[in-house]
Amino acid sequence: MRHWTYLIVLLACLCATVPLELLFQVRVLRRPRVLIAALLPELVLFLGWDLYAIHDRQWTYDPRRIVDVALPGALPLEEVLFFVVIPVCAILTFEAVKRCRTSRMPALPRPARRREPA
């Protein structure tokens, strides 16, 4: 169970944000090609950074808290997933914020109307 800790953290992040796709109709996950293209630059930059930092021993991972799948460069599987999951969470949040603001604007008069006696 211990080995799943990092993966569970990532899963929790997805559980918190994936519902935004349906709740706010943000059309992020429904545009997979745009989504993958948007993630590519960040994946290259940050995985490169991660590989450098691992190689330079700037940070290390507790082998008891990650699954036993090491990718080239001693990169844990969870790190690759991190740079997919967290950016997806960010995009879903950003689109939900945008949708929230634009769709709430026209809805504002509704409670206002109720308050006005005329």
Place this chain on the structure above:
Amino acid sequence: MSYTVLAATAVIAAVAADRWVLRTRLLSSRDFWTSYAILLLFQLITNGVLTGLHIVRYNAASILGLRLAYAPVEDLAFGFALITITLCCWARLSAKPGAGNAAAPGES
């Protein structure tokens, strides 16, 4: 290069990407900062778990040593750069005609 130097460089690169490379100007928008505030809160929680449980361990020689919710302050710069670069790329690509953006006017 230490984590501190790399994290600071990443922030500068993210700002440059938004201003001059992709010209998305997200850093001047309220939507970005509202999103960032929400994401920062969740970053402090998840990062706090990752570093608090010692899943990720930092070499004391490559960080300043100042910590916030168990995580090195450098993580804030790291997270900011990651979020900014991702959202800039997304904003640039999803705004393109044919990306399906205009096909979904506020249905709710």
